[in-house]
Amino acid sequence: MSSQTQENYLKCIYKISEKYAEGASTNAIAEGLETKPATVTDMLKKLAAQKLINYQKYQAVTLTPKGRKAALNIVRNHRLWEVFLVDKLKFSWNEVHDVAEQLEHIKSEELINRLDVFLGTPKFDPHGDPIPNKAGKIINNKATPLNESKVGLKLIVAGVSEHSTDFLAYLNEVNLTLGQKVVVKKVVAFDQSMQLIINKKDILFISHQVAKNILVVCQ
Amino acid sequence: MSSQTQENYLKCIYKISEKYAEGASTNAIAEGLETKPATVTDMLKKLAAQKLINYQKYQAVTLTPKGRKAALNIVRNHRLWEVFLVDKLKFSWNEVHDVAEQLEHIKSEELINRLDVFLGTPKFDPHGDPIPNKAGKIINNKATPLNESKVGLKLIVAGVSEHSTDFLAYLNEVNLTLGQKVVVKKVVAFDQSMQLIINKKDILFISHQVAKNILVVCQ
DNA sequence: ACTAAAATTTAGACAAGTCTAAAAATATAT
DNA sequence: ATATATTTTTAGACTTGTCTAAATTTTAGT
Numbered sequence: 085m086s087s088q089t090q091e092n093y094l095k096c097i098y099k100i101s102e103k104y105a106e107g108a109s110t111n112a113i114a115e116g117l118e119t120k121p122a123t124v125t126d127m128l129k130k131l132a133a134q135k136l137i138n139y140q141k142y143q144a145v146t147l148t149p150k151g152r153k154a155a156l157n158i159v160r161n162h163r164l165w166e167v168f169l170v171d172k173l174k175f176s177w178n179e180v181h182d183v184a185e186q187l188e189h190i191k192s193e194e195l196i197n198r199l200d201v202f203l204g205t206p207k208f209d210p211h212g213d214p215i216p217n218k219a220g221k222i223i224n225n226k227a228t229p230l231n232e233s234k235v236g237l238k239l240i241v242a243g244v245s246e247h248s249t250d251f252l253a254y255l256n257e258v259n260l261t262l263g264q265k266v267v268v269k270k271v272v273a274f275d276q277s278m279q280l281i282i283n284k285k286d287i288l289f290i291s292h293q294v295a296k297n298i299l300v301v302c303q
Numbered sequence: 304m305s306s307q308t309q310e311n312y313l314k315c316i317y318k319i320s321e322k323y324a325e326g327a328s329t330n331a332i333a334e335g336l337e338t339k340p341a342t343v344t345d346m347l348k349k350l351a352a353q354k355l356i357n358y359q360k361y362q363a364v365t366l367t368p369k370g371r372k373a374a375l376n377i378v379r380n381h382r383l384w385e386v387f388l389v390d391k392l393k394f395s396w397n398e399v400h401d402v403a404e405q406l407e408h409i410k411s412e413e414l415i416n417r418l419d420v421f422l423g424t425p426k427f428d429p430h431g432d433p434i435p436n437k438a439g440k441i442i443n444n445k446a447t448p449l450n451e452s453k454v455g456l457k458l459i460v461a462g463v464s465e466h467s468t469d470f471l472a473y474l475n476e477v478n479l480t481l482g483q484k485v486v487v488k489k490v491v492a493f494d495q496s497m498q499l500i501i502n503k504k505d506i507l508f509i510s511h512q513v514a515k516n517i518l519v520v521c522q
Numbered sequence: 523a524c525t526a527a528a529a530t531t532t533a534g535a536c537a538a539g540t541c542t543a544a545a546a547a548t549a550t551a552t
Numbered sequence: 553a554t555a556t557a558t559t560t561t562t563a564g565a566c567t568t569g570t571c572t573a574a575a576t577t578t579t580a581g582t
Contacts, residue, residue, distance in 0.1 A: 089569065110530055123570055125531055130568090142530060142577060173417040183411045192402045198392040308539065329560055342540055344561055349538090361547060361560060 098155035107144035156220040162188035163209035170210040177210040178252030212243025227299035243299035317374035326363035375439040381407035382428035389429040397471030431462025446518035462518035
């Protein structure tokens, strides 16, 4: 039985491991959880003792199958609650993260399975991230960052790789929301900023920084 | 900012104070929270330091206005979540307590206000208990225990004063659910057990112990 | 390869919430 | 009214999760 704190560590290690195959370093985890490296080391030992992670002194850690399952369960909870908050309670996609961070730790399998059914077993959360199923199976989201797209391709916004309120609120403002049709009109070679056509008519300039964090699929 | 533990103490003191006007004793709180009296004393000092309770050594404690407001907020959360679990997720009224005990501690005013609207601002939870409003105002439930009712009166089940899963599951079994029409046909003088007529036709025997914990209003 | 920088771990400490055992205060019974 | 029982508090200790400061290990630069 993992505590809330331990669940947060597992989730954090999972997220880092998605990006870096070698696993999660002490520093990266400390940054992700806004805590100190020394604190992380203490916790890594406890998680290793429960066989939730593979830990060798001074090396990046990875999740064991047991740890991965626990992490995916938290991710499932988090994303289902986000769907609930947006679809049912009419929150905007940039307002739901903090509350979902709390709700994800509610312990009841029955609750989450019923919530899943109530929501119509959604496959993606409001940010386009895939929702793991009961068994911990998760769709591999093959969307690519907008900054890697070629000029002229017809694209659809399918997700984001940055979840901060500010970023999402900005996307709302400029109408770059999930499902939006986008064509890259021009890329400025100097700073890789982009000129987009949205909804076949509106023109929008975005920075490289923004383009990098928008995920798209071909239309 | 109260911790989950402190919130549970406040709720417990509130519930005891509903029954005993003089307030909550250390022992009563310890029993309610399934902890030890020594632990309770420690916490009472902390709550008093935050001006959430009135505490004098060796005396029963009462909530200050600030403490009462905090307690009613938790009660509001708990009861709204119970309505959600029963109305939306189709849980039975005897399955919701434990999960609601967790959900009640989620910290977000916006969340609970939106949930309230989503549920249609219900006035009572699935056990017939009144739901405090945003401001902490709570309807005084004037339902009376079934065992105090006279023979022949036409009654409606309006609540329960015992919330254990076993008791509620039993009521389900014998069809004594919220809103059920009941007439007291006979009271056995020896043990105060009761013979009821349910739904104008079915006959049911219940013990005094059961009757005491069912709340009714006149039809 | 050797040194400086960066990352990680250890050691010792603290806060919150809990416990047991013992002491002190209050309540009860005859 | 006084002894006994009950309730409450105190004292000291433990666990979880956190911190700072110092030590150690790994990595990187030249």
